[in-house]
Amino acid sequence: xxxKTRNLKQEIADKxxxxxxxxxxxxxxxxxxxxxxxxxxxxxxxxxxxEAVRQMKHETVSRLEEVTARFEAExxxxxxxxxxxxxxxxxxxxxxxxCKEKKVKRVVKSKSMASExxxxxxxxxxxxxxxxxxDLGEWIIALAGQKPSHMVMPxxxxxRFQVADYFSKELDREISPEIAHLVQExxxxxxxKFLQADMGISGANFGxxxxxxxxxxxxxxxxxxxTTLPRIHVVIIGYEKLIPTxxxxxxILRVLPRNATAQLMTSYMTxxxxxxxxxxxxxxxxxxxEREMHIILLDNGRLKAAKDEKFREIFQCVRxxxxxxxxxxxxxxxxxxxxxxTYAGGIGAILTAFLHGMNQFEQFHELCIGCRRCTTxxxxxxxxxxxxxELRIRKxxxxxxxxxxxxxxxxxxxxxxxxxxxxxxxxxxQKPFQSGNLIRHLPxxxxxxxxxxxLPAIAxxxxxxRIGKITKKIEKPVKKIAFFSGCTMDFVFPETGxxxxxxxxxxxxxxIFPEGQSCCGKPVVALGDVETTQxxxxxxxxxxxxxxxxxxxxxxxxxxxxLQHYAELLKEDPEWxxxxxxxxxxxxxxxxxxxxxxEKRGRLKKGKGGPKVTYHxxxxxxxxxxxxxxxxxLLEAAGYELVEMKxxxxxxxxxxxxxxxxxxxxMPMLEQKISNIRETGxxxxxxACSGCMVQLQGGLDKQLPGVRMKHVADILAEKIKD
Amino acid sequence: MRKTCDNxxxxxxAGKFGPHLFAEFEMxxxxxxxxxxxxxxxxxxxxxxxxxxxxxxxKNAVLVESPLQEAAGITAALRSRGIVVYxxxxxxxxxxxxxxxxxxxxxxGIAETGSVFQDGYDIATRLVTILPPLHVxxxxxxxxxxxxxxxxxxxxxxxxxxxxxxxxxxxRTADIERVLTIGVHGPSRLAIIAVDEEIQGGNA
Numbered sequence: 001x002x003x004k005t006r007n008l009k010q011e012i013a014d015k016x017x018x019x020x021x022x023x024x025x026x027x028x029x030x031x032x033x034x035x036x037x038x039x040x041x042x043x044x045x046x047x048x049x050x051e052a053v054r055q056m057k058h059e060t061v062s063r064l065e066e067v068t069a070r071f072e073a074e075x076x077x078x079x080x081x082x083x084x085x086x087x088x089x090x091x092x093x094x095x096x097x098x099c100k101e102k103k104v105k106r107v108v109k110s111k112s113m114a115s116e117x118x119x120x121x122x123x124x125x126x127x128x129x130x131x132x133x134x135d136l137g138e139w140i141i142a143l144a145g146q147k148p149s150h151m152v153m154p155x156x157x158x159x160r161f162q163v164a165d166y167f168s169k170e171l172d173r174e175i176s177p178e179i180a181h182l183v184q185e186x187x188x189x190x191x192x193k194f195l196q197a198d199m200g201i202s203g204a205n206f207g208x209x210x211x212x213x214x215x216x217x218x219x220x221x222x223x224x225x226x227t228t229l230p231r232i233h234v235v236i237i238g239y240e241k242l243i244p245t246x247x248x249x250x251x252i253l254r255v256l257p258r259n260a261t262a263q264l265m266t267s268y269m270t271x272x273x274x275x276x277x278x279x280x281x282x283x284x285x286x287x288x289x290e291r292e293m294h295i296i297l298l299d300n301g302r303l304k305a306a307k308d309e310k311f312r313e314i315f316q317c318v319r320x321x322x323x324x325x326x327x328x329x330x331x332x333x334x335x336x337x338x339x340x341x342t343y344a345g346g347i348g349a350i351l352t353a354f355l356h357g358m359n360q361f362e363q364f365h366e367l368c369i370g371c372r373r374c375t376t377x378x379x380x381x382x383x384x385x386x387x388x389x390e391l392r393i394r395k396x397x398x399x400x401x402x403x404x405x406x407x408x409x410x411x412x413x414x415x416x417x418x419x420x421x422x423x424x425x426x427x428x429x430q431k432p433f434q435s436g437n438l439i440r441h442l443p444x445x446x447x448x449x450x451x452x453x454x455l456p457a458i459a460x461x462x463x464x465x466r467i468g469k470i471t472k473k474i475e476k477p478v479k480k481i482a483f484f485s486g487c488t489m490d491f492v493f494p495e496t497g498x499x500x501x502x503x504x505x506x507x508x509x510x511x512i513f514p515e516g517q518s519c520c521g522k523p524v525v526a527l528g529d530v531e532t533t534q535x536x537x538x539x540x541x542x543x544x545x546x547x548x549x550x551x552x553x554x555x556x557x558x559x560x561x562x563l564q565h566y567a568e569l570l571k572e573d574p575e576w577x578x579x580x581x582x583x584x585x586x587x588x589x590x591x592x593x594x595x596x597x598x599e600k601r602g603r604l605k606k607g608k609g610g611p612k613v614t615y616h617x618x619x620x621x622x623x624x625x626x627x628x629x630x631x632x633x634l635l636e637a638a639g640y641e642l643v644e645m646k647x648x649x650x651x652x653x654x655x656x657x658x659x660x661x662x663x664x665x666x667m668p669m670l671e672q673k674i675s676n677i678r679e680t681g682x683x684x685x686x687x688a689c690s691g692c693m694v695q696l697q698g699g700l701d702k703q704l705p706g707v708r709m710k711h712v713a714d715i716l717a718e719k720i721k722d
Numbered sequence: 723m724r725k726t727c728d729n730x731x732x733x734x735x736a737g738k739f740g741p742h743l744f745a746e747f748e749m750x751x752x753x754x755x756x757x758x759x760x761x762x763x764x765x766x767x768x769x770x771x772x773x774x775x776x777x778x779x780x781k782n783a784v785l786v787e788s789p790l791q792e793a794a795g796i797t798a799a800l801r802s803r804g805i806v807v808y809x810x811x812x813x814x815x816x817x818x819x820x821x822x823x824x825x826x827x828x829x830x831g832i833a834e835t836g837s838v839f840q841d842g843y844d845i846a847t848r849l850v851t852i853l854p855p856l857h858v859x860x861x862x863x864x865x866x867x868x869x870x871x872x873x874x875x876x877x878x879x880x881x882x883x884x885x886x887x888x889x890x891x892x893x894r895t896a897d898i899e900r901v902l903t904i905g906v907h908g909p910s911r912l913a914i915i916a917v918d919e920e921i922q923g924g925n926a
Contacts, residue, residue, distance in 0.1 A: 137897035183903045221893035221908025228848045250874040265835035270887035277845040279815035286815035
């Protein structure tokens with residue numbers, strides 16, 4: 001597959017039509033979270049287990065050379081041969097030479113993603129060596145001439161009928177498409193391969209420096225076959241799999257099977273240290289000999305990552321693929337679309353950048369929507385979306401922005417006055433298509449975007465033009481608050497901005513809207529333009545701080561996150577860095593702040609008798625800010641009956657520019673969300689993020705017009721008498 | 723017989739193992755389709771095994787001895803029923819692929835996961851364990867540790883070099899449509915015969 005110039009939009013369109021894939025992934029993503037949680041029931045605190053893996057792997061990579069040297073020395077001391085391969089070519093040359101020297105004709109392989117990464121089997125075949133994959137899923141995709149679409153379940157995208165077809169072709173007879181039968185056919189066929197093979201090649205789930213052992217975690221038993229039957233065993237292991245001690249393996253083993261397949265343990269967990277005996281037939285007699293053991297450590301870009309202060313984090317990956325199982329985009333399109341040469345999903349995007357180059361990363365990195373669901377399950381607690389964002393930044397630093405984006409960011413968004421006058425112009429320009437607050441009839445070329453979702457209209461009068469009217473004079477204010485509205489609330493949902501004013505003023509606080517505030521910078525930094533973001537940050541700090549407020553309030557979690565991130569963004573700036581840091585301490589999210597103030601005043605008590613309401617947890621509200629209780633308490637305090645929706649914290653599909661650029665992916669996510677809202681029977685859907693409001697309001701308008709969308713601030717404001 | 727560690731029991735963590743963990747071990751291992759038979763005396767174990775081999779119509783067996791099996795007189799019992807039993811490594815190498823049953827001993831069980839730990843440095847042990855469709859293991863019912871961590875407290879001092887690991891139920895796959903299918907490359911049945919009687923000799 002040529003992965004250099006991909007037509008991602010076309011690939012997505014094709015995959016969305018693939019019912020086998022969508023059925024399989026859809027069902028799996030439904031059952032996975034519950035199955036995983038059940039697997040951890042007897043394991044103690046999941047966070048403690050994940051932290052133990054993170055810490056151990058993090059500590060290992062910080063002294064990788066020392067750990068590697070120990071591993072090599074211990075394995076060598078016991079009689080294994082260790083070779084460090086700098087890349088795929090290096091490994092393949094070494095292995096082919098070894099096969100020639102040892103007269104190896106037939107190789108059986110158990111699962112190794114590293115060998116997939118370097119297309120090893122193809123190379124062996126080209127050199128006259130028969131290489132057979134023995135993991136059932138790997139064998140299927142090898143017969144299909146495909147790449148794995150999932151690290152743990154490589155053939156999840158195929159169904160029994162397709163598998164039966166591939167088997168029929170390979171075995172040259174009709175194989176019936178019954179799963180148990182297909183498995184038995186594979187067993188029979190591959191058993192002969194195991195018995196005849198001269199060499200077994202395995203991957204490794206871990207390599208132990210303390211005694212030079214490798215560990216294999218498998219279910220089918222092929223790992224044990226490959227390391228037991230052939231007279232030579234070759235291990236291909238990436239440097240990221242090395243761990244210091246035997247005991248450290250326990251940390252991985254308590255998490256890996258539970259995370260990967262929701263098993264407490266796989267059928268086989270095998271550890272091998274040094275060469276072991278083999279039975280070899282000599283002159284028609286079976287005799288015991290020492291099996292040769294070769295260990296090949298594969299670099300192929302890994303060591304570069306290990307030296308990188310930020311990216312050494314990928315060494316915390318244990319290849320459990322839990323991140324894929326919860327990813328809303330992966331579970332829609334699978335790993336052939338959301339993936340590079342070998343590795344799928346968000347972690348795959350990062351690995352691809354290092355192992356296969358930035359060009360491949362660029363082809364599909366946009367499919368990470370930054371919802372951070374993966375970070376809640378990752379065995380090694382890797383900040384996958386954060387690392388992807390960092391790669392985007394580096395890409396821009398290296399190659400610059402595409403022309404149009406550059407123009408928009410550097411000339412329009414960073415110029416507040418120009419940006420805002422364009423937004424005002426848009427309010428006029430959209431008139432013919434607008435109905436109520438949503439655009440219902442769009443020009444044809446935009447129709448695709450609005451098919452299942454009405455796009456919001458730019459308000460006639462932005463929040464910034466309403467300040468005079470909504471500002472109340474507060475005698476002896478309790479606190480002075482600067483409100484940072486964000487563009488969406490300013491220009492699309494000014495009424496919600498008014499609600500924020502009302503709620504805070506009702507608490508006896510003076511609220512100011514600093515005129516000079518502009519875009520928080522999130523959409524800009526998300527595309528890698530740090531320079532423009534820094535410019536915006538300085539302008540916002542200036543605008544907010546010159547009011548000398550006690551507290552800075554944001555009612556949008558994404559803006560809130562950006563404001564807090566300014567300190568990191570400007571840390572090299574001697575003038576603005578300290579200011580950003582000082583400001584970060586004043587920034588508060590609206591719901592959590594108001595809940596706290598209500599609590600002080602005894603107003604956070606659960607009311608009753610109100611209509612049913614449901615609440616959507618925005619990705620950034622819940623997983624970045626960690627706020628999920630406060631908005632719920634506020635809704636109940638307002639007297640509403642809160643009905644939880646299914647998957648309340650699953651992304652609504654907006655995610656900034658993604659929701660517009662990849663409408664075809666955004667829509668299925670939105671549909672699922674709307675259906676979950678429908679099932680609650682609530683009259684009102686709420687959230688506390690203006691980005692999500694755009695998406696949800698648009699979806700409700702088209703798909704569930706009876707249900708209204710409100711920000712938590714709106715609900716609270718309605719309870720306050722003027 | 724070559725072993726990774728000559729006396730695993732020596733490394734059992736004091737106060738952290740015992741028959742009180744057997745019930746949890748049994749529940750967990752049954753949950754992953756293992757069959758469990760617990761007997762009080764070693765001599766009762768032979769009857770259980772004979773029941774199994776009769777039901778499975780076993781004609782030939784590959785077997786690696788362990789102290790429990792010896793005390794139970796397993797090999798002799800099988801042969802008395804006319805079953806061909808291969809016990810030498812060259813015979814095992816020749817017949818493991820076509821044998822109806824593989825029989826071996828394991829060192830301890832893990833309650834957390836329902837796994838058994840086997841020292842597989844000996845090549846015959848591994849062939850017996852992985853090739854036949856039915857694998858029967860003998861386990862002292864008091865040799866149960868609570869979890870993976872305690873298992874590694876034993877493994878760490880014992881695993882200087884060699885081959886060892888966990889076996890947790892029969893071989894399985896879900897690679898086609900995520901449908902769980904038992905019995906891929908390894909055995910489709912794993913039966914655990916647990917014996918309460920303590921046998922001298924340390925290991926299983």
